Every structure is written in structure tokens, then in C-alpha cells.
Amino acid sequence: MASDAAATERLKLSEIFLSLQGEARSAGLPTVFVRLTGCPLRCTYCDTAYAFYGGEWSDIDAILERVRGFGVKDVCVTGGEPLAQKRCVQLLDRLVDAGYRVSLETSGALDISPVDTRVSRVLDIKTPDSGESGRNLWSNIEHLTPHDQIKFVICSRADYDWAKTQLDAHGLPGRCEVLFSPSYGQVAPRELADWIVADRLPVRFQMQLHKQLWGEEQGR
Ligand code: SF4
Numbered sequence: 001m002a003s004d005a006a007a008t009e010r011l012k013l014s015e016i017f018l019s020l021q022g023e024a025r026s027a028g029l030p031t032v033f034v035r036l037t038g039c040p041l042r043c044t045y046c047d048t049a050y051a052f053y054g055g056e057w058s059d060i061d062a063i064l065e066r067v068r069g070f071g072v073k074d075v076c077v078t079g080g081e082p083l084a085q086k087r088c089v090q091l092l093d094r095l096v097d098a099g100y101r102v103s104l105e106t107s108g109a110l111d112i113s114p115v116d117t118r119v120s121r122v123l124d125i126k127t128p129d130s131g132e133s134g135r136n137l138w139s140n141i142e143h144l145t146p147h148d149q150i151k152f153v154i155c156s157r158a159d160y161d162w163a164k165t166q167l168d169a170h171g172l173p174g175r176c177e178v179l180f181s182p183s184y185g186q187v188a189p190r191e192l193a194d195w196i197v198a199d200r201l202p203v204r205f206q207m208q209l210h211k212q213l214w215g216e217e218q219g220r
Pocket of ligand 1 (some may be wrong): 016029039040041043046047057079080081
């Protein structure tokens with residue numbers, strides 16, 4: 001019976017590593033990344049396709065133990081799409097209960113309502129050029145709090161114009177901070193920065209710090 005209980009708490013884990021958080025509110029802070037395997041989306045710019053498959057089963061106690069070993073307070077649960085594994089919610093609960101500052105990077109395609117609001121949810125809204133805008137689960141917006149963030153990865157001027165429309169249509173800046181990030185290699189960062197300034201858009205421009213430091217190296 002004990003083995004059945006343990007089996008219910010397992011997750012398919014792609015990797016765990018220590019790096020600097022490259023995005024969102026905690027950018028620049030040493031952070032442990034827990035990357036879960038699997039994602040039902042296929043964004044055109046995906047840089048973690050290696051996490052779609054494979055990985056190893058690990059029970060939540062073992063994940064907590066490995067996180068503890070790194071000795072830092074910030075933990076980011078990411079993927080893939082971490083919420084594609086139902087027990088991700090359990091992992092997040094355990095991490096916040098253990099006193100970590102926890103963020104969750106999610107595609108915006110799956111329901112975030114079961115996630116503890118002590119977790120800072122970084123919710124993507126997929127633009128048309130991601131190839132996955134039809135997967136946006138717009139009902140997620142009503143579950144966001146000021147502790148969360150919304151992220152648009154902008155691949156083109158058309159994406160930018162579309163994203164701007166969504167800000168108003170869904171009242172996004174009133175809910176939480178909104179991030180606009182240039183898609184690596186597709187939009188020049190300066191170009192996006194100029195558009196935001198010209199439009200006085202109430203969003204935060206961000207670049208992926210880890211890519212500036214380490215390029216597309218895995219585990220960074
Ligand atoms: S949601 Fe994230 S992990 Fe999934 S395909 Fe898109 S960019 Fe890749």
C-alpha cells in the first residue's frame with residue numbers, strides 16, 4: 001500500500017538546475033529551476049523542445065530534497081507545460097509550504113485555478129505568430145492577482161499590434177504586471193522597445209537575461 005501512495009506523488013522530471021532567473025519579476029536572482037516533462041503545445045519559437053519527451057519519474061519528496069540541496073530561496077517550476085502533469089499542483093503546494101518563493105511558468109493554455117495563489121504565476125498569452133494563439137484559455141485571466149504576471153512573446157509587428165489590442169480587450173494592465181518580450185532572433189529588442197515607448201504602453205519590456213549571458217545552452 002505504501003508503494004501505491006508513493007506512486008501517486010510522482011512527476012516526470014526533465015531537469016533540475018541552478019541558474020539566474022532570466023525573466024519576469026525575479027530576473028537576476030539565483031533560482032532553482034524544476035523543469036517538468038511534457039507540453040501539449042508546439043510554439044514556433046520553443047527553446048525547450050527537449051522537455052517534450054523523456055525525463056525520469058521522481059517523487060515529490062526527492063524533488064524537494066534536491067531543491068533543498070542548492071541552498072537558495074527562489075524556485076521556478078517550468079516546462080514544457082508543468083500543469084500538463086496534474087501532480088504539479090501538489091509539488092507547488094509542497095514548495096510554498098516549505099518556505100520557498102515559488103514561481104510557475106505556464107503556457108496559458110491550461111487552467112491555473114487549482115494553483116495556490118502564494119505561487120507567482122507567470123502566464124503566457126500566445127500570440128498569432130507563436131502558432132498557438134487558439135490555445136489561450138482566456139478564463140485564466142479572472143484568476144490572476146497582482147502577485148502574478150502576464151507575458152507576451154512578440155514575434156513580429158503584427159504580433160505587437162495584436163497584443164496591444166488584447167491589453168484593452170481584457171483589461172490586462174489592471175490585473176497584474178504585463179511583460180512584453182521580443183522573440184529571440186525574430187524581433188530586434190530595440191525595435192520592440194521603440195514601439196512600446198512610442199505608444200506609451202503600460203507594459204514592462206524585458207529581455208531573456210539568461211540568453212544574453214549563455215545563449216541557448218541547455219540547463220542555463
Ligand atoms: S508552451 Fe512553452 S514549452 Fe510548450 S511549446 Fe510553447 S514555448 Fe515550448
